[in-house]
Amino acid sequence: MGPGHPGLRAGARRGAESRALPRGAGRMKLVRLQRWMQDAVQTGATPARVDAVVLPSRALSAAERLGIYSGMYFSRLLEVLEQDFAAVRHATGAARFAALARAYLNAHPSTHPNLNQLGAHFAGDLLRRSRFLGELARLERTVQEVFDAARCPSLTEPDLAAVPPQRWAAMNLRLTPSTRLLASAYPVNAYYQAFREGRRPRRPRRRNEWILLWRKPDYGVWRRPLTRAQFSLLSRLDAGRPLAEALEAAVALDPELAGAIQPWFRQWSAEGIFQRPHA
Known part of the structure; x- marks a missing residue:
């Protein structure tokens, strides 16, 4: 029902903004650098000492460059949820759906290599906010299952x-x-x-x-x-x-x-x- 997972593999969620980086990215081991990048992209938060790891461009700061990746990541996941829960999106409107999706993704970051599983807990999350929206999402999810x-x-x-x-x-x-x-x-x-x-x-x-x-x-x-x-x-x-x-x-x-x-x-x-x- 859905496309394959994008290149980033999600692991356990960590607070990128709270983890300090070692002096100089050159001494950072590859695995730790990958996890740091993953956390920064998934959470959308600007990590401490981002300038020590990401170079600025002529037009953008290091934080702005990192923000582009974070925005693209969320946009892709939002697109998947919009496709899987199209009736819920109609019921809420695009802006509210995006806000609900972001809250959901913050609470349930993608951890499965198959994006079909991204919305597995979306209905339960919505049920705590709206009985109608939660039950509508449950129906759409059940159709997929x-x-x-x-x-x-x-x-x-x-x-x-x-x-x-x-x-x-x-x-x-x-x-x-x-x-x-x-x-x-x-x-x-x-x-x-x-x-x-x-x-x-x-x-x-x-x-x-x-x-x-x-x-x-x-x-x-x-x-x-x-x-x-x-x-x-x-x-x-x-x-x-x-x-x-x-x-x-x-x-x-x-x-x-x-x-x-x-x-x-x-x-x-x-x-x-x-x-x-x-x-």
């Missing part, structure tokens, strides 16, 4: 039809790694769909929403709203509860759904959301 998830043999309609009736009650049906369930306090799936269709949605009012996400064989990621009873049923199955117990809990939420259960399972098995049981 579903796309990248491992392949797994799925239960087919013929597989399901071949199960003897006496075994149904005790059946365990787990979701494939490329199938996910989300529960949200805001209708983020509806917002996300409107954004993808170019309708420029506005922030919605609070309303519970349950979402099924799964990946098709062509690697397209699909989303569908669920009822509360459907979400309960699938969640319990994925947690390892036997089918009879999961159905009982779902019917308790909606006593009138008994007649709809069989069509649900036909649809879900056709979509390949369940793992094929081991022989």
Whole structure:
């Protein structure tokens, strides 16, 4: 879903502005110099005695030259987050998104060689600031994770039809790694769909929403709203509860759904959301 990591490899974060340099860059070992440069670029802070390491140019001071690299580094990471969380950027506006991204990158500097992992904690960071933004970011992140998830043999309609009736009650049906369930306090799936269709949605009012996400064989990621009873049923199955117990809990939420259960399972098995049981 994202391009490879830029040339800089991030390590443990250190305060570049607080580490004094030894006298003369010539005596600085290469590894220490690389770490010093990495910290300066990642944090954007001007290190102590920068003039002892970086030469000025005719037009720029040493600090200004170093600042160019820091600005380029942040711009590249911001670009990645903007691509991965485009709906969140629409919801916040460009300026606020950039501020939120910088705060996030300061708290969670890039430490993985694959930039797909850059936004792994972005939703959790936003949840502490805004429930809506955090849940919208979680949906966008889950779409990425579903796309990248491992392949797994799925239960087919013929597989399901071949199960003897006496075994149904005790059946365990787990979701494939490329199938996910989300529960949200805001209708983020509806917002996300409107954004993808170019309708420029506005922030919605609070309303519970349950979402099924799964990946098709062509690697397209699909989303569908669920009822509360459907979400309960699938969640319990994925947690390892036997089918009879999961159905009982779902019917308790909606006593009138008994007649709809069989069509649900036909649809879900056709979509390949369940793992094929081991022989």
